[in-house]
Amino acid sequence: MAHIPDGVLSFPVLVGGGALAAGAVALGLKKIGDEDIPRTAILSAGFFALSLFALPVGPSSVHLLLGGLMGIVLGTAIFPAVCVALLLQAVMFGFGGLTTLGVNILNIALPGAIIGSLVAPLIYRATPARAALIAGVASALCVGLTGLMVAAALALSSADYMLSARVMIATYIPLMLIEGFVGGFCISFVKRVKPELLAGAA
Amino acid sequence: MITRILATLALLALSAWPAQAHRLKLFATLENGTISGYAFFVGGGRAQEADLRIKDESGREIAQLTTDKSGAYSFKATQAQTYHLVANTGDGHIADATIDKGRFSGASAVISEANDDSNDTSANATTTAQIERAVDAAVARQLRPLMEAYEAAESRTRFNDIMGGIGMIIGLAGLALWSSGRRKAKP
Numbered sequence: 001m002a003h004i005p006d007g008v009l010s011f012p013v014l015v016g017g018g019a020l021a022a023g024a025v026a027l028g029l030k031k032i033g034d035e036d037i038p039r040t041a042i043l044s045a046g047f048f049a050l051s052l053f054a055l056p057v058g059p060s061s062v063h064l065l066l067g068g069l070m071g072i073v074l075g076t077a078i079f080p081a082v083c084v085a086l087l088l089q090a091v092m093f094g095f096g097g098l099t100t101l102g103v104n105i106l107n108i109a110l111p112g113a114i115i116g117s118l119v120a121p122l123i124y125r126a127t128p129a130r131a132a133l134i135a136g137v138a139s140a141l142c143v144g145l146t147g148l149m150v151a152a153a154l155a156l157s158s159a160d161y162m163l164s165a166r167v168m169i170a171t172y173i174p175l176m177l178i179e180g181f182v183g184g185f186c187i188s189f190v191k192r193v194k195p196e197l198l199a200g201a202a
Numbered sequence: 203m204i205t206r207i208l209a210t211l212a213l214l215a216l217s218a219w220p221a222q223a224h225r226l227k228l229f230a231t232l233e234n235g236t237i238s239g240y241a242f243f244v245g246g247g248r249a250q251e252a253d254l255r256i257k258d259e260s261g262r263e264i265a266q267l268t269t270d271k272s273g274a275y276s277f278k279a280t281q282a283q284t285y286h287l288v289a290n291t292g293d294g295h296i297a298d299a300t301i302d303k304g305r306f307s308g309a310s311a312v313i314s315e316a317n318d319d320s321n322d323t324s325a326n327a328t329t330t331a332q333i334e335r336a337v338d339a340a341v342a343r344q345l346r347p348l349m350e351a352y353e354a355a356e357s358r359t360r361f362n363d364i365m366g367g368i369g370m371i372i373g374l375a376g377l378a379l380w381s382s383g384r385r386k387a388k389p
Contacts, residue, residue, distance in 0.1 A: 003225070004296075005296060005297075007298075008296050032378075034379065034382050034383075037375050037378050037379050037382070038375060038379075040375070041371050041372060041374065041375030044371050045367075045368045045371045045372070048364075048367050048368065048371060049364055049367070049368060052359050052364065054243060054244075056243065056247030056248075059249065059250040059251050059252070059291065060243075060249065060291050060292075060295065061243040061247055061249075061295075084371060084374060085367075085371070088367040088370060088371070089367075092363050092366070092367055093225070093359055093363065094225065095225055164253075164292030166292070167291060167292035168292070
């Protein structure tokens with residue numbers, strides 16, 4: 001779903017996405033401090049491994065995106081984290097293309113970066129239960145935004161790849177629920193065990 | 203810290219063990235002049251009711267089909283030419299497959315079945331065509347499971363690859379830490 005393969009998107013969409021993603025990754029790298037490197041790497045590895053696993057849902061199949069979770073913990077460092085993981089997935093497994101790398105990075109990381117940066121200060125101050133709720137809603141929202149961005153990238157490229165609203169709803173709504181639970185659970189766990197992990201992006 | 207990172211990674215790797223990957227693929231084969239196959243997710247079921255378009259060599263669309271409940275489709279090829287198939291699930295999964303013109307060399311006899319009797323004047327030619335057709339059908343029937351297994355195996359996510367990717371990410375993090383350490387040590 002979020003791994004758009006080569007040869008699907010039109011040239012302007014690829015170039016636009018590539019340029020924006022390059023800028024975002026550069027910005028993310030610039031703002032990474034020494035103490036951010038290990039958690040960026042851990043979440044990048046987690047995203048790399050977990051988003052390889054898909055479950056059949058309805059007429060299609062879904063996998064975790066973790067955009068909300070990464071955005072909350074990493075802030076703008078989500079861009080290099082997603083960039084490295086997607087590059088490895090494309091090269092090693094053919095998940096998503098190399099030419100579409102920029103667009104795919106934006107689709108997954110941009111909602112996470114924006115929503116994550118917005119809610120991270122709230123989560124930092126909240127109780128674990130509240131933090132879980134906020135993180136869950138934020139994670140679900142990120143999945144929805146990623147879906148909309150994928151739809152926009154495909155619709156801008158060619159009328160051939162018209163998306164079916166029915167399939168989108170049937171696959172993204174369950175995924176939003178799953179991601180909401182995963183995001184909420186992870187953040188409440190971190191909040192109780194190692195709350196200082198959430199201080200960086202806040 | 204290091205042990206904790208390693209423990210996390212080991213957990214991740216273990217969770218990754220029953221390797222299932224996420225990618226739409228399109229299986230297509232040619233049997234008796236009929237292109238058939240199915241759209242499937244690597245390790246994650248079939249693409250039901252996906253849109254399937256068939257194009258000829260020049261990129262002109264000749265047919266638009268929908269896969270059934272088990273992701274399957276079939277299409278009767280009318281000419282010996284290269285067919286290009288594109289499957290689209292409607293949520294951003296797109297896959298393609300090509301049936302090459304060369305695959306039709308024997309099957310062309312099958313396609314023009316109706317004309318066979320009128321065209322072939324000698325009994326000898328008919329027999330040759332019949333044998334060719336029978337061999338073609340038999341080979342296609344026997345090859346199909348092999349091709350299906352190959353398609354499935356080709357893009358299977360392997361444990362070693364996942365570990366390799368995670369190792370690469372750790373390496374990058376190490377490199378970043380090392381270079382920032384050097385920067386700090388200099389002044």
